[in-house]
Amino acid sequence: MRIIRAFSFLLTLLLVAAVAFLFVAWRSEIPVDEQAASAAHPPELVAKGAQLAAVGNCIACHTVPGKPAFSGGLAVPTPFGTIHSTNITPDPETGIGHWSEAAFERAMREGVDRDGNHLYPAFPYDHFTWVTPEDNKALYAFLMTRQPVKAETPDNSLTFPLEFRPLLAGWKLLFFRKGQLQPDPGQSAEWNRGRYLSEGLGHCGACHTPRNSLGAEDVERHFAGGEAEGWQAYAIDENSKAPVPWDAESLAFYLRNGWHELHGVSRGPMAEVTGNLSLLPDSDIAAISIYVASLMGEPSPERLQKAEQLRAQFGGGRIIQASDSQTPPAPAASDHPGAAIYQAACATCHESGRQQPFGGLNFALSTAVHAPNPQNVVNVTLFGLPPADGKASAVMPGFAAMLTDRQIADLLAYMREQFSDEAAWQDLEAQVANTRSGKYHVAVRPSDGIERAPHNVGAKEE
Incomplete structure (x- = not known):
């Protein structure tokens, strides 16, 4: 009898807890708003919104390459399955055309859509909650x-439940x-703006912040x-493992141009970021740079000394070589299997002396070669850096069709040994094979990203 009573008590507690949880979880x-999609907005407000959309890199996640801007459907892989980005054009049926400003504000601030559904944190409302109402x-x-673009969002594919x-x-x-x-x-007004x-x-x-097993940012290891x-x-x-430490000036140049002579070119998802930031005023770029540089701290004297040596060896003032003058330097004496490759x-390219962004970065300056995880240099070696569409840009061939997994592993092991003083990477061949x-x-981007978001991208036709 006591067992039955205890079981009944536990069951009651579970039911009460479930009801309480659903009460907390429920959102109305x-x-x-039938007029939302047709309402007029002041041009200056729209122009400001274009800059903000560029800061948020909205077009990158909410656009499938080759499809209309902001129409959603991009597959976002996560450790828990695949989430598809939503259509955020003002289409009334498949987009946000019936969303009032209050519904939009709630999604940004609380991660809840117009229908009352909780949004997955792949949409980073844990950051967007800090955005001002203005x-x-x-x-x-x-x-x-x-x-407006009529485009249904594909179903997500997530681990039960x-x-x-x-x-x-x-x-x-x-x-x-x-x-x-x-x-x-x-702090200064500029620092606070950058923050x-x-x-x-x-x-x-x-x-740029590691995540825990439940997909939340590890706040103790911010950036x-x-x-x-x-x-x-x-x-x-x-x-930061950058051989030459970043400062506010070099960060600002990199964010504005997508490259820096002592750090190389942006690639992968970062290429989209620097491409979008082209719309921002210099003051905002400078503010972001000042804030981020402040979190990097003061480099050690040893690191600063080494950086000065690298600046003297690879810094500005060198002659830009023509393509027909790029001859390989004398090979370093080595019996390493990756040396000949x-x-x-x-x-x-990488020891030609030709300046960025069109010359290859010397690997003594490469964060990728000094990083604890070789994934980025694996990606670039396999898939290269595609050219930007219709403009001069950094470009690099991929070697996936020419080199085996073992050869690429040997090559990268040699680069790590030759150009850095970091410990050897482990299980390189398996990482190359899995990539x-x-x-x-792996998402492969040209050096200026897939698309950029100037004011007229996706604008309604008049």
Whole structure:
């Protein structure tokens, strides 16, 4: 009898807990706004929204290459399955054409859509919650003046029971903190502006911060390095492995131009970021750079000394060589199995002395070669760097069709040994094989990204 009573008591507790959880998880639907898609918005507000959309890199996640801008459907691989981005054009049936400004604001601030469904944190509302109402209003105006596109979002494919969206309320209770980012009175206005852009719409930490087993950012290791679309997002704190330490000036140049002579060109998802940031004013680029540089800390004297040597050896003022003057340097004496491959496949460009962005970066300057994880250099070696469409850009051939997994592993092991003083990478051949096979879902981008988001991208036709 006691067992039955205990079981009944536990069952009652579970039912009460389940009802309480569903009560907490439930969110109401916001009524349809029939006039939302046709409402007029001041041009200056739309222009401001275009800049904000560029900061948020909205077009990158909400556009499938070759399809209309912001029409969604992009497959986003996660450790829990595949999530597809939504259509954020003002189409009333498949997009956000019936969303009021209040519905848009709730999605940004709370991660809940117009129908009351909790959104997966692949949409980084844990950062967007910090965006001001004024900036949300401008972003809403920009999106509502894009061309409506009828495009159904494919179904997600997630591990059971994650398709049950109310469970996301539990994730939010654990990891999501709603609120607006407050300025730090101890810092300059420029630093605070950079913090707002980087931590809010820019959501830099979504890629550059490692995540825990439940997919939340590890706040104790903010900017310590993460992963995005099969690429390593480098540490941009005091753990940065850049041979020449970044400072605000070099970061600003890189974010504005997509390359820096002592750091190389942006690639993978970062190419989309630097491509989109072209719309921002110099003051915002400078603010982001000042903020991020402040988190990197002061390099050690030893690191600064080595950096000065690298600057003297590879810095500006060198003659830009023509393509027909690029001759391989004398090979270094080595019996390493990757040495001959390097000499034949890499040295002609990467030791030519030709400046960035069109010459190959000397690997003594390469963060990829010094990084703890070789994934980025594996990606570039296999797939290369495609040319940008219709403009001069950095370009590199891929070697997937010419070199075996073993040969690429030997090549990269040689580069690690020759150009860095870091410990050897482990299991290189397996990592190359898994990357080649598609297991890691690597996204390959030209040096200026897939698409950029100037003011007129996706705009309604008049």
